[in-house]
Amino acid sequence: MNGADALCDTLLEGGIDTCFANPGTSEMHFVAALDRKPQMRCVLALFEGVATGAADGYARMLERPAATLLHLGPGLANGLANLHNARRARTPLVNIVGDHSSQHLQYDAPLTCDVASLAAPMSHWVRRINDADDVPVAAAESVERSLADGGAVATLIFPADAAWNACSAPPVIPNAPPALPQVSQRRIALATNALRTHGDRVVLLLGAQALKPEARVLAARICDATGARMLAQQSNARLERGAGRVPVLRIPYPVEQARAMLDRASHILLLDATAPVGFFSYPGKPGSGVPEHCAVHAISSSGEDAYQALQAMADDLGIDPNRPVIYQALARPGLPTGALSADAIVQTVATLMPEQAIICDEAISSGRRLLEMTAGAPPHDMLFLNGGAIGIGLPLATGAAIACPDRAVICLQADGSAMYTLQALWTQARENLHVITIIFSNRSYALLHQELAKVGAGRAGQNASRLLDIVEPSLDWCKLAQGMGVEAVAVDTVRALADCIQVALSRSTPFLIEARI
Template identity: 45%
Template sequence: MNGAESLIKTLVDSGVEVCFTNPGTSEMHFVAALDEVEGMRCVLCLFEGVVSGAAHGYAVMARKPASTLLHLGPGLGNALANVHNARKGHVPVVNIVGDHATYHLEYDAPLTSDIEAIAGPVSHWVYSSTAAEDIARDAAVAVQQAGHGQVATLILPADVSWGDNPNGAAAPAELPALTAVASDRIERAQAMLRSGKQTVIMIGGREVSAAQGEQLSRIAQASGARVLTETFPSRVRRGAGTAAIERLPYLAELAIEELKGTEQLILLGADAPVSFFAYPNVPSVLTPPDCEVLPLAGPDDDIDGALAALVKALQAGDIAPQLRPLQLPEAPVGALDANSAAQALAHHLPEDAIVVDEGITSGLACFPVTAGARPHDWLNLTGGSIGWGLPAAVGAAIAQPDRKVVCLEGDGSAMYTIQSLWTMAREQLDVTVVLFNNRKYSVLEVEFARTGARGGKPGPKAASSLAIGSPDMDFQAMASGMGVRATVATTAEEFSEQLADAMAHRGPCLIDARVPPLELGW
């Protein structure tokens, strides 16, 4: 058994059964080993940003690490944006990055680079294996390091991959248990909830489950506290039958208003809220200056155990949680815009769907309008680096092949990782892409105004750098060219009919929804 074979078998035995790949010469022995070792599904992606984004989507829905195979430092560099998103979302990923043979590095060949330095800022753990007999052990350590919510990057030199490993596969890695929340923090949270002060409980991190929502509803009713999710938790269970929890607004000014008067903030899996960007005359910290903040539990702590302890302490176990009723709007008619598209989505979304949200400005209406839709999971862009939505939909569909995946995607962000459509077609994934086509970087127009640059109004050169028409992109042609069925919708009726058809049939499809950009009054 060579190093690559022992590596793959160790990954499979440790529960890492899917590898999203874009290999090169240094990884050929890993690629060859895929035919020698049973159990690893190899998913080819045509750009490394798709590889890393797909691993993110898979890990969120599978609740276990995904793996990637990347080619040297440049391949890892191409993947970094979505590795960043995984790190910010507390999503477990094992990156396998090929490198030159150990004896070849001294010659500084054209593709030689400092892979450890490239990986470091977006990884919790980085290690370069040095011997074939150690690679299986190193792989098991990488899986353990990825655990429930970290990025582990294992560098695989070519000679380590092709060299003989007399030790064979390593013992399967066991993921560490979630850390129990210290009793003194539970007691402090209990005291805060009984204090009578204006208290907000904010939950976020890797996942907000239906059971957590119900426990939070009991706690809120018993204590008078308000409950919010952070703006972009990785995964949220929502819709009819789930607890009614609002999320913190994205815009700093609105978030500050939402938290106004808050005297105490209890954090579960979420960080203390700050503004996404700095703006003139807007505070970076969104909580009031005198607000007491208690980080009760981090993303890798036992949040369920902490909630159970609080429910018991507050004697709230018999309180019925307040759940959202099913509220489906009528199918829309008339003009197609962000609001009518959201109405159609809420009307047609099937039960237990997975919504991957990178709709940017055009998708803003979809989240509140679908609050009473059939129960579903909602995946958010956690690190703010665009080009995540299409790849994450690929990974989510592979992790949950029996569930419909709906990807809300902006036209500008789609072009970062448009190659995802090819993988959707190749793997015949059940993904419907709603492509909001407004021919603008509309979010940047919003940000231009908010920063006050040039008085908030762009000149002709600035406006040109924010518009992505001329020429207009033909997403129907691009999707069809990569094997994905595609249609164009210009009215609410057309969009609703096309979405209904997509929900009724399996397989990849794209709806090019021609919507107007936000009106900014310029």
């Protein structure tokens, strides 16, 4: 058995059976090992940003990591933007990066670069494997680290000689994640004191594990009993929502709107959440979304047991464990009338999306009414561009579809962002995934036109327009999709869009709809 075999075996022992890959020569021994491990599903991406984004989408749905396989520093570099999103989402992910054999680094061959330096900003943990005998321990640690602290990007640098040399070290079975640390009684008391004394001026700010449906039930009971409000943090990886679940409002991204929403609050209690901040900064505007009069207390942090914290708060407040809560009723908006617009697309999707749909939202400025419109849709998951690095939508949908083959994935995708990782469409075709991509074809970085005005820089002139508008030529998304083997149709009316969505839902293959708005 060589080091590559040992790595495969350890990943499989750790429950990782899916690898999103774009290998090169330095990874060939690992590729050969994969041939000996038919249990490992290999998914080829034609660009590394697809591999990392798909691994993110996969793990957001299954709550266990996939592996990636990337080629040296440049291959890692291509995957970094979506690793950034995965890191911000605290997605468990074992990111395997091949490197030259240790003895070859001295020659400074053309592809040599500092892989660890590149990996560090987008990883929670980085380790370079020393040699073949180091593989079982290092690989087990990478699996364990990926599941620690609420989810982590664990990057394992795998030199070619550690892959090809014989491994005589004993196998190591990765430990299952330990039980989540409980939140201290001191912090529970801090929270419940605030709730008792300030009641309706308290906000429970929920993120990650505290946003799971069962945690939201507890939060809703606490709010109902104390007059507090529950809100979701701004940037979320995944939200399970829709009819039959406890609804939750999200704090809006614009910092003024966030502050307005929190204006009445005296205390913000963070439960696996971060306080609102401006996505960007603007001259003369505040960077924090927290009003100055508002105290912020971290009650549970990433990797702690947020559910237990909410349970302990409810117990401490003496709340009846059977206290009724209000669940979201089924309420579809109905098909829109009038011309096709961004809002009309969102409304159409909200009206037609099936039960257990997975919505991947990279609609950017076009999706501003998405949460409101889909609030009463059948139960569904929504995955977000939480880290701000555009080009996540198509890969995320790809990974989610591989994770959940029995569910329909609907990717709401801005056109400018779609271009970053359009290669994902090929993987959708290769793997025959049930992904319906709706391109909001507005032929511009529409958000940036708004931002140009917002930073006080006025309207776009000639140079700026050439940088913000995707025209001359316009993109033909049907051809782009068809070129990668994905069926595609362009629509410019609500009726045609609705018909296409229904056709696409009736199949199990990838389908792209270019919605021209």
